Amino acid sequence: MSTTWESWLADEAAAREAAGLTRRLRSRTVDDTTIDLAGNDYLGLARDATVRRAAAEAALRWGSSASASRLVTGTLTLHDELETELAAYLRQPAALVLSTGYHANLAVVTALADRTTRVLSDAHIHASLVDAVRLSRARLSVMPHSDVEAVRSGLVAAAAADERAMVLVESVYSVLGDAAPLVELAALCAEYDALLVVDEAHGVGVHGPGLVANSGLAGLPHVVVTATLSKSLGAQGGAVLGPVALREHLVNRARPFIFDTGLAPAPTAGALAALRAIRERPGLGALVRHRVAALADTLGVVAPAGAVLSVPMSSPRAAVAAQAAALEAGLRVGCFRPPSVPDGISRLRITVTAGVSDDDWARAVEVLDALVKEHQ
Numbered sequence: 001m002s003t004t005w006e007s008w009l010a011d012e013a014a015a016r017e018a019a020g021l022t023r024r025l026r027s028r029t030v031d032d033t034t035i036d037l038a039g040n041d042y043l044g045l046a047r048d049a050t051v052r053r054a055a056a057e058a059a060l061r062w063g064s065s066a067s068a069s070r071l072v073t074g075t076l077t078l079h080d081e082l083e084t085e086l087a088a089y090l091r092q093p094a095a096l097v098l099s100t101g102y103h104a105n106l107a108v109v110t111a112l113a114d115r116t117t118r119v120l121s122d123a124h125i126h127a128s129l130v131d132a133v134r135l136s137r138a139r140l141s142v143m144p145h146s147d148v149e150a151v152r153s154g155l156v157a158a159a160a161a162d163e164r165a166m167v168l169v170e171s172v173y174s175v176l177g178d179a180a181p182l183v184e185l186a187a188l189c190a191e192y193d194a195l196l197v198v199d200e201a202h203g204v205g206v207h208g209p210g211l212v213a214n215s216g217l218a219g220l221p222h223v224v225v226t227a228t229l230s231k232s233l234g235a236q237g238g239a240v241l242g243p244v245a246l247r248e249h250l251v252n253r254a255r256p257f258i259f260d261t262g263l264a265p266a267p268t269a270g271a272l273a274a275l276r277a278i279r280e281r282p283g284l285g286a287l288v289r290h291r292v293a294a295l296a297d298t299l300g301v302v303a304p305a306g307a308v309l310s311v312p313m314s315s316p317r318a319a320v321a322a323q324a325a326a327l328e329a330g331l332r333v334g335c336f337r338p339p340s341v342p343d344g345i346s347r348l349r350i351t352v353t354a355g356v357s358d359d360d361w362a363r364a365v366e367v368l369d370a371l372v373k374e375h376q
Contacts, residue, residue: 020316021337034327035360037351038334042307043205043284044355045234045274055235058269066262071251074262082272083239089275090200090209090225091218092241096250099263101201101228102128104238106135107254108197108226108246113138113166118158120151121168124175126199129168139163145173148184155192165194171203171211175341177304182215189222197224202306205232205278206285211305229263232278232285235271237263284354292352295365299372310336310347311372319346322375329367348372 003011016022028034045051058078066074079097087095098104109132113119117138121129123145133140141157143150151167158165167189169180182198189196203210204227209218217223221243229237240250250257278284288307296303301311313319319335326333326348334349341347350368 020320021339034330034332035356035364036332037353037356037364038332038349039351039353040231041234041355042232042288042351042353043234043274043278044353045232045277045284047355048234048274048277050277051234051270051273054273055266055270058265062265064266065264068261069258070262071258076262076265076268078265078268078272079262082268082275085272085275086227086239087241089279090204090227090241091213092225093219094244094247095239095241096247096257097229097263097268098238098240098257099260100236101226101230101238103256103260104226104228104240105129105199106132107250107256108224108240109133109138109166109168110136110256111250111254112136112195113164115139116164118154118161118163118165119168120154120158120165120194122146122170122173122180124173125168125170126174126201129197129199133168138166146178146181148181148188151185152188155188155194158194159192165189165192167194167196168199169196170199170201172200172206172304172306174202174306174308175310175336175347177202177302177306177308177310179211179305182211182217186215186217186220186223190220193222195222195224197226199226201226201228201231202308206288206307207305208278208282208285229267229271229274233271233274235274236267237271287354288352291354291361295350295352295368298365298369307352309350309352311350311376313346313348313376316346318375319348322348322371325371325375326367329371331364331367333368 068074083095083097105128113136115137119133119138119140120143123142141154155165172179186196198212200210212218212225224242227239229235292309293303299311316337323333323335336347336349338344
């Protein structure tokens, strides 16, 4: 007799538990006083009074939902304002806001790539881009991490086969925290008439308008940016930024945009208020960069290009044990474990944020230093 669904699920659960890979949902209360270095609120704007007030006022004025697809009645003037100001800040011609960063990556890849496209994907890209390529049905070549010469070889092969080519990278990678060689990759894509798609989820805010803009690549017709509104912008949602023609194509062809309800008023207004705060308070990003460099030095690891510091641990169980000990000491950190890590090494995931007071930050550094020495 074939395996039942019930027994299959039980076997899967037992295998996860035996490998130390079981994940569980843990609720937190609104009055939780634990120091949060596990979330992605890099600049501390999710709880900023101005951002919260803007989100609350938008909900009261517009309601709790955009109520429909943006192609029906779901496009609000709030969306227009956010797209205009986001494009200006990232120095891009146009922006299109979607309900999540995951949707933004799905939208840009599935609307631009098909069976006639060769996608050259960095080995460390986010799961949303991996899923996007699968849905696009494009020919996929996974490139060794940040290997420019491997990308060149892939582009040569695509040109020889008369295929359209797309290169997928992140500006700052979320696990190792290293930055992509964007200038070199953009030059290669220009040479071979390929499209470079850069996920700036971990770059925007921590590095002002992001590494694409800071590298002088913003506005180039062959460079497309995706971004999330849920990290430095302290809200929810995602965006695709690039040429006006790209925006119009996505409005007409991107299924994650066409068939999804528009981003709700509250996170739209919250992201807009956060964007304005980032423009007015550039010191927030500078504080994150200073703290992450100092913490990396204390823990004896390489400083990342972004806000997430990864500390290698000896095993998944060691990572979970260190995470639990941190929580017991009043500090919430995350941990990377297989299959979420591209190199199979379990790590503590420490999010450095500007939203923690100097006293709490000093306490957190002390706790982390002791924990890493004990569990690493």
